Amino acid sequence: MTSGAEVLRAEDWDQWYSTLELAFGGVPEAPQERELYQRLTEPERSLVVWDGSEVVGTAGAFTFRVTVPGGRPVAAAGVTMVGVAPTHRRRGILTAMMRRQLDDVRARGEALAMLTASEPGIYGRFGYGIATLKLSAEIDTAQVRLTVPEGTDEVVLRRADPREALKVCEEVYARQVAGRPGMLVRAPGWEEQGLLDPPGNRAGGSPLQCVLAERDGEVVGYTRYRTHPSWGLGGPDGAVTVQDLEASGPAVHAALLRYLCGIDLMRTVKLPSRPVDDAWQYLVSDARRCVPRLGDVLQVRLVEVGAALQQRSYQAPLDVVLEVTDAFCPWNEGRWRLSADAEGAACERTEAEPDLALSVRELGAAYLGGVPLSGLAAAGRVRELRPGALARTSTAFGSDVAPWLPHGF
Numbered sequence: 001m002t003s004g005a006e007v008l009r010a011e012d013w014d015q016w017y018s019t020l021e022l023a024f025g026g027v028p029e030a031p032q033e034r035e036l037y038q039r040l041t042e043p044e045r046s047l048v049v050w051d052g053s054e055v056v057g058t059a060g061a062f063t064f065r066v067t068v069p070g071g072r073p074v075a076a077a078g079v080t081m082v083g084v085a086p087t088h089r090r091r092g093i094l095t096a097m098m099r100r101q102l103d104d105v106r107a108r109g110e111a112l113a114m115l116t117a118s119e120p121g122i123y124g125r126f127g128y129g130i131a132t133l134k135l136s137a138e139i140d141t142a143q144v145r146l147t148v149p150e151g152t153d154e155v156v157l158r159r160a161d162p163r164e165a166l167k168v169c170e171e172v173y174a175r176q177v178a179g180r181p182g183m184l185v186r187a188p189g190w191e192e193q194g195l196l197d198p199p200g201n202r203a204g205g206s207p208l209q210c211v212l213a214e215r216d217g218e219v220v221g222y223t224r225y226r227t228h229p230s231w232g233l234g235g236p237d238g239a240v241t242v243q244d245l246e247a248s249g250p251a252v253h254a255a256l257l258r259y260l261c262g263i264d265l266m267r268t269v270k271l272p273s274r275p276v277d278d279a280w281q282y283l284v285s286d287a288r289r290c291v292p293r294l295g296d297v298l299q300v301r302l303v304e305v306g307a308a309l310q311q312r313s314y315q316a317p318l319d320v321v322l323e324v325t326d327a328f329c330p331w332n333e334g335r336w337r338l339s340a341d342a343e344g345a346a347c348e349r350t351e352a353e354p355d356l357a358l359s360v361r362e363l364g365a366a367y368l369g370g371v372p373l374s375g376l377a378a379a380g381r382v383r384e385l386r387p388g389a390l391a392r393t394s395t396a397f398g399s400d401v402a403p404w405l406p407h408g409f
Contacts, residue, residue: 002056002093005100008046012055013038016048019055023083024118030198037081040189045104046081047097056085059097061105062409065185066114069369069399070313070342071178073185077105077303078409079115098126102303102329111307112367114300116408127328128299129365132182132403135276137290138239139269141261145285148258151251155213155220157259162195162210168219169194169210172246173406180275181368182298182403193407194224194244204228205241211259213252221247223256229265236265241272244406253279273297275404276370298405300364305332308367309347314340315369318396320389323354324363332360340396355389358382369399 008016017038021028028034041060049057062078079101084093105113117123120130170191177183184190197208205226213221224244230237240260247253257280260269271280276294281287302308305324318340326332337350356373362381365371373394376382384390 001051002088002091003050005047005049005057005059005097008043008048008060010043012048013041013043015055016046016058017041017081019085020058020081020083022085023058030196030200032198033196036189036192036196041081045077047100049093049097051088054085056088057093057097058083059101061101061113062187064114064187064409066112067177067179067181067183067185068312068367069181069315070344072311072313073177074112074311075110076112076114077101077108077110078184079113080409082115094122095126098328102126102301105303106329106331111302111304111311112300113303114298116297116405117299120296120299123299123301124361125328126301127326127360127364128301129361129363129367130296130298130371131300131365131368132296132298132370132405133276134273134295134297134404135271135278135281136273136293136295137271137280139261139271139280139284140267140289141269142267143286143289144261146254146258146261146283147285148254148283149250152254152258155215155252155255157211157213157255160210160212162197162208162224165210165212165219165222166191166195168212169222169224169244169246172219172222172248175248176246180401180404181370181399182405184405184407184409190409202226208243211256213247213256215252220249221245221252221256223260225260227263227266236267238266239268239270240266241270245271245274246406250279254283257283273406275402277402298368298403300367302332302360302363302367303329305336305360305363306347306349309336309338309340309363310345312367313342313344314396315342315398315400316392316396317341318393320356320393321350321352321354322363323357323385324360325358326360329360353385355384355386356382356393357385366394366397368403369397369401370403373397
């Protein structure tokens with residue numbers, strides 16, 4: 001018989017993590033990856049389900065701060081390492097862990113939980129909504145030309161050892177965080193994730209490479225990438241896979257992208273995960289030849305509706321009553337009056353007649369400003385109860401800058 005979800009003991013971490021690896025296909029991670037995630041794991045925030053002496057369920061959470069519309073970093077639980085042993089599926093183990101976890105998140109005073117999902121359809125029943133998308137591309141550098149902005153030629157580029165350049169790269173990253181919803185304030189230790197480079201993860205490519213962008217002697221951008229040399233009948237046919245690209249301003253971004261597109265013997269620049277409003281698509285001569293694709297990334301769950309809606313700002317003045325359903329966290333059920341503008345918000349319970357009806361899942365999807373409530377309404381997931389309320393609320397919830405998660409967790 002399985003136990004309930006219990007707090008992980010540090011001495012059980014190896015067995016716990018091995019069960020997670022089994023749930024994700026059974027291929028052990030490289031030693032350096034495993035060592036890093038053991039250091040990053042917060043045992044007091046991690047859950048385990050036992051069947052006798054066997055671990056059959058895992059779940060964890062990281063203590064994060066995430067940028068919300070308005071630029072404020074707020075506390076959020078980064079749900080992670082969720083897995084159930086293949087032999088113990090459909091026994092309620094996942095539900096038990098999600099129940100315990102959200103209760104714990106609430107007890108800690110965190111109004112938000114968030115996760116990235118290997119299978120995005122799983123977590124909607126627990127109130128998570130897909131809040132950020134990523135744009136991927138494969139730029140055919142033989143066919144595509146870049147039109148770069150003024151000042152690009154003034155940016156100085158130099159190669160650097162990824163580890164030796166880590167401090168200055170982190171300084172660049174930290175300056176970007178407040179400007180885009182969904183970005184994480186990197187807690188100590190997380191900077192090491194960007195340097196993970198086990199040979200087994202290179203897919204035949206080079207070791208991780210790094211180029212810094214400088215202006216007036218100051219590092220203002222960087223990119224980390226791998227090259228994948230290849231030769232075809234027509235000659236060199238290699239690819240560059242970009243892991244990170246952070247830039248302070250249009251000219252810096254353009255200089256780094258131009259560099260990546262000009263590496264000798266490479267025919268394709270692969271951008272696996274970029275914001276949906278990323279500048280590359282407005283620099284290229286032919287976006288069709290860049291094979292753009294959308295994918296889901298971050299899912300958001302409002303653990304405390306009132307507190308979460310008060311933590312962000314809004315693009316336009318708003319006074320709306322929301323009828324919220326939340327079967328999994330019933331303390332959120334009911335009517336909430338949200339009064340907000342660009343300076344902040346107040347959200348309190350009310351008995352007033354509602355203007356919109358929606359579930360907590362839709363609030364999570366719209367929370368970072370990238371998913372319009374009007375689009376959710378067109379899919380039948382939001383109901384307008386007072387004429388005009390939908391357009392006003394959807395506009396207010398939006399963000400001029402698309403939300404984006406730059407790395408997983």
